[in-house]
Amino acid sequence: MNNDAIVRKLARLRTGAKPRVLDLFAGCGGISIGFESAGFEIVGAVEFDPAAAESHGLNFHNGAEAHSQAIDITKTSPAELCLQLGLDNVEDAFDVVVGGPPCQAFARVGRSKLREIEEHPEAFIHDPRAQLYKKYLEYVKAFQPLAVLMENVPDILNHGGQNIAEQTCEVLEAKGYSGAYTLLNSAFYGVPQMRERMFLIAYRNELGAKVSFPSPTNWLVLPPGYEGSRSVALNALRRLENEAHSYIVPPAATQDLPPAVTAEDALGDLPAINARELLAAGKITRGARRFDTPVSYGRKKTSAYADLMRNWPGHEAPKEGLTDHVIRYLPRDYALFARMNPGDQYPQAHAHAVQMFEEQLAAARARGEKLTEGSAKYKALWASIVPPYDASKFPNKWRKMWRDQPARTLMAHLGKDGYSHIHYDSKQARTISVREAARLQSFPDGFRFSGTMNPAFKQIGNAVPPLLAKALATQMMQTIKLAVTAKEMADEPRRAAAAVS
Structure with a gap:
């Protein structure tokens, strides 16, 4: 020495x-x-x-x-x-x-x-x-x-x-x-x-x-x-x-x-992303999410935590707006996210999806459509609504956040699907955005992530x-x-x- x-x-x-x-x-x-x-x-x-x-x-x-x-x-x-x-x-x-x-x-x-x-x-x-x-x-x-x-x-x-x-x-x-x-x-x-x-x-x-x-x-x-x-x-x-x-x-x-800072304290002031509306309007599609389109905060009241995230010394929020408030393209699941209750995990989500399928099946048959069990149309309808994973084998794969509690642990796996953190707001009916993941991890709004959506999620989950x-x-x-x-x-x-x- x-x-x-x-x-x-x-x-x-x-x-x-x-x-x-x-x-x-x-x-x-x-x-x-x-x-x-x-x-x-x-x-x-x-x-x-x-x-x-x-x-x-x-x-x-x-x-x-x-x-x-x-x-x-x-x-x-x-x-x-x-x-x-x-x-x-x-x-x-x-x-x-x-x-x-x-x-x-x-x-x-x-x-x-x-x-x-x-x-x-x-x-x-x-x-x-x-x-x-x-x-x-x-x-x-x-x-x-x-x-x-x-x-x-x-x-x-x-x-x-x-x-x-x-x-x-x-x-x-x-x-x-x-x-x-x-x-x-x-x-x-x-x-x-x-x-x-x-x-x-x-x-x-x-x-x-x-x-x-x-x-x-x-x-x-x-x-x-x-x-x-x-x-x-x-x-x-x-x-x-x-x-x-x-x-x-x-x-x-x-x-x-x-009391501990809640998910709503962390995310409530961020601009809403109503996934089903965007999907219907063709404004959300498959493909890489690049961070080049800024969005403004709007006029929502901020929590003390949100104020800290916006005004972190040396990493203040960009004046032009947030450029990484982007979400995954998951067209099959937006309606299911809306149906889920706070705290629901994959077994509950799967049960909701089966119920949604049965409702759609009954409606189709009421219109005179012939969807016999096992037919191609029957299988296609099922696949368009029900996730394919065995509910008994993946109990923690999904989770809808509670509004009034801190989120569960963010993992690097966010870089692959993000179903572990479904937004608590059923109207928005989606998984969290990159910026929302950063907020839950306490990265200030001025902190920039290199790359596109998946690498950014991974960086946040690993931090x-x-x-x-x-x-x-x-x-x-x-x-x-x-x-x-x-x-x-x-x-x-x-x-x-x-x-x-």
Whole structure:
């Protein structure tokens, strides 16, 4: 370890300079925008997906080519990254490293534990994806940040019988850090979405800082699925109690806090898209949805959350209007979406569709049409109304949102169909738009997504909610500032004594 680099970084922060962030596995920049808003400087990012990398460069570096190119972390050394970004010194380049290797990186490699990976490079013969974890640690070792933030799914606490978060803390401890981890749900931090994730924070020992996590700002009784997710993870911790030394119980939300932000709070001010009307008028057709036609907000009253999304400092809503408020072309299902009740999932949707088919069949027969069961016309009518999936095998494939609750977790799968988030407004009768997905994830309206609709949905679903990232970043900024100040005060007598002698 080069302690001189740590000394130089601490000295720089004492001048009031912003801590410099490197975002690994950055996606389009959910963590980055949270840290930027908390006063950090986003100096660089590493992202493999071309569309996401372009989005990150667009939003944080005005589309500069060096910051908008896809980077394969398994083929790019820290020195090569610095060269690409125009940074001179690897050890002095960054103060904070954030991000989280994709969960595939934690695949079981024989019986080896992750803390042994660096000493057992042959393990990667069995699963090359584990190199993502190794590369993350390689970057931390090379850049020697003062602080580290990692994010992953709750299952990481028991992945194949291993507590990956605990083992990560052990690896970081060997590199001169003190770390801890917990589980946080984004709905407790002002995000209109229930999203449970593991977060790990570590600080260089020279800071003498203690890890803490932000207190909730909102109150919500989580539904069984989400409490169950947390319970499963915590039960795993109890079973692996000898491997949970660094776990911290998440700060508790209390009923005196404001209620969680709802789907209507998040989406109610956005222009209506009445899918059935557009379909009848021929104004919605099959094909790529490009973000080149702006639409105005209209005059709807805004919630406090909508105001924040419109006026996020540095990412304010474009004056010409929103260009990514676009939806999927799903002509078979618009009428079915209107029939569904809030909270309905695929089994209920399928039952509604069967009922709609029977109504249409009876009407056709009343008109004198001959639709005998099994005939081509009968089958065609069925296919035009009823989705083809087995209702017993895909219970969670669809969901109509509740108006007065946060949305369920957005997934990268949004890039394929979006049926997991059907708009609560039955008049609009559609799945959510790209901008609505961004709102549910707490991306401000001025945040731009590269590419067309499907890549944008994927970027949004993969991201860490910016508001939750901001809460974590604000907590880390306070901890770093206090630690730097305390260290400066502790060092002052020594400097004074040295000056006298």
